[in-house]
Amino acid sequence: MNKTKIIITGGLGFIGSHTVVELIQSGFEPIIIDDLSNSELFILERIERITGCKPKFYSYDIGDYNKLHQVFTDNNDISACIHFAAKKSVGESMEIPLTYYRSNLISLMNLLEVMNEFKVRKLVFSSSATVYGQPEKLPVTETSPIQKALSSYGSTKQMAEDIIEKVSATGSLQALSLRYFNPVGAHSSSLIGELPKGIPSNLMPFITQTAFGIRKELTVFGNDYNTADGTCIRDYIHVVDLAKAHVNACEYLLADKGDLSHDVFNIGTGLGNSVLEIINTFEAVNKVKVPYVIGGRRNGDVESIYAGCDKANQILKWKAKYSLEDMVKDAWNWEKSYRK
Numbered sequence: 001m002n003k004t005k006i007i008i009t010g011g012l013g014f015i016g017s018h019t020v021v022e023l024i025q026s027g028f029e030p031i032i033i034d035d036l037s038n039s040e041l042f043i044l045e046r047i048e049r050i051t052g053c054k055p056k057f058y059s060y061d062i063g064d065y066n067k068l069h070q071v072f073t074d075n076n077d078i079s080a081c082i083h084f085a086a087k088k089s090v091g092e093s094m095e096i097p098l099t100y101y102r103s104n105l106i107s108l109m110n111l112l113e114v115m116n117e118f119k120v121r122k123l124v125f126s127s128s129a130t131v132y133g134q135p136e137k138l139p140v141t142e143t144s145p146i147q148k149a150l151s152s153y154g155s156t157k158q159m160a161e162d163i164i165e166k167v168s169a170t171g172s173l174q175a176l177s178l179r180y181f182n183p184v185g186a187h188s189s190s191l192i193g194e195l196p197k198g199i200p201s202n203l204m205p206f207i208t209q210t211a212f213g214i215r216k217e218l219t220v221f222g223n224d225y226n227t228a229d230g231t232c233i234r235d236y237i238h239v240v241d242l243a244k245a246h247v248n249a250c251e252y253l254l255a256d257k258g259d260l261s262h263d264v265f266n267i268g269t270g271l272g273n274s275v276l277e278i279i280n281t282f283e284a285v286n287k288v289k290v291p292y293v294i295g296g297r298r299n300g301d302v303e304s305i306y307a308g309c310d311k312a313n314q315i316l317k318w319k320a321k322y323s324l325e326d327m328v329k330d331a332w333n334w335e336k337s338y339r340k
């Protein structure tokens with residue numbers, strides 16, 4: 001039986017690879033495009049070991065229009081695209097903003113152009129909670145005001161959502177932008193997980209590498225915030241919950257909601273945890289110490305943010321299921337398995 005084909009840009013990355021697994025297990029046929037700039041080829045074999053299927057893979061940069069066009073020529077019955085491929089480091093984006101604007105926006109515009117030419121009308125876009133900046137009210141909902149992005153990375157996500165909004169308004173596209181909170185953890189098999197290149201900028205991989213002894217200690221970026229323990233609060237979500245949200249989003253889009261052009265959804269748990277709570281939970285669940293020191297605040301950090309997810313619960317029929325304990329356990333199991 002012909003399966004529904006979905007193109008996944010960035011499909012070997014952290015969220016992309018977990019989404020490919022869930023799509024296969026939900027009966028879809030994902031086709032991966034990934035330039036391996038922030039992922040590893042061995043993840044493709046790991047996807048096959050988990051699912052029994054080895055997805056078609058193109059090692060292309062979607063910033064190359066002709067290469068992207070080739071993928072659509074080779075596979076003329078694509079039903080939808082999920083667009084993950086983008087540079088995503090907040091800190092790096094402040095050092096090389098033009099690279100971020102060029103890379104993240106040109107790749108999106110290339111994809112939208114080619115989708116239009118081949119009449120592929122459905123898009124799920126990887127957006128981010130960074131579009132909210134520091135919300136005045138919490139939990140933050142999709143109708144919360146969008147503040148000026150604090151980083152070039154966040155700015156590319158705001159601009160991307162606006163481009164998608166304007167293209168959808170022409171009637172040529174139906175799109176969902178999923179605003180992720182903080183994805184952490186790994187698949188229960190420990191065969192796929194987060195693979196940060198170099199020194200991790202995100203909290204969880206820095207914790208797991210410190211626990212493993214690769215890093216001497218974690219620096220907690222500030223404990224003088226106006227929170228219960230002085231450290232920043234985030235909405236951490238298990239990467240498998242996040243992956244499943246993409247399956248629900250595809251199913252919603254493919255159910256052909258005639259009046260839909262572009263809609264946005266918060267994808268989080270609705271719970272906020274501080275940096276120290278993450279460290280303490282990680283140590284308690286995994287029975288391993290995470291040496292840390294308190295350092296200064298990091299530029300661009302918001303004090304506290306966590307999601308209101310009623311909209312995704314009701315419309316996408318999606319709700320996060322994994323606990324913080326599951327997240328820290330799976331993250332640690334992946335780190336140990338990867339370092340074996």
Ligand code: WQD
Nearest residue numbers: 088090128130201202203204206219220221232275298301
């Ligand atoms: C979380 C908290 C840090 C490292 C970013 C992007 C977001 C998404 C996830 C791409 C903060 C603190 C961190 C460390 C620390 N990226 N921290 N010491 O900045 O909330 O979100 O990554 O999709 O779009 O904005 O995540 O993990 O970097 O930080 O104290 O060594 O941990 O200050 O409070 P962030 P993070």
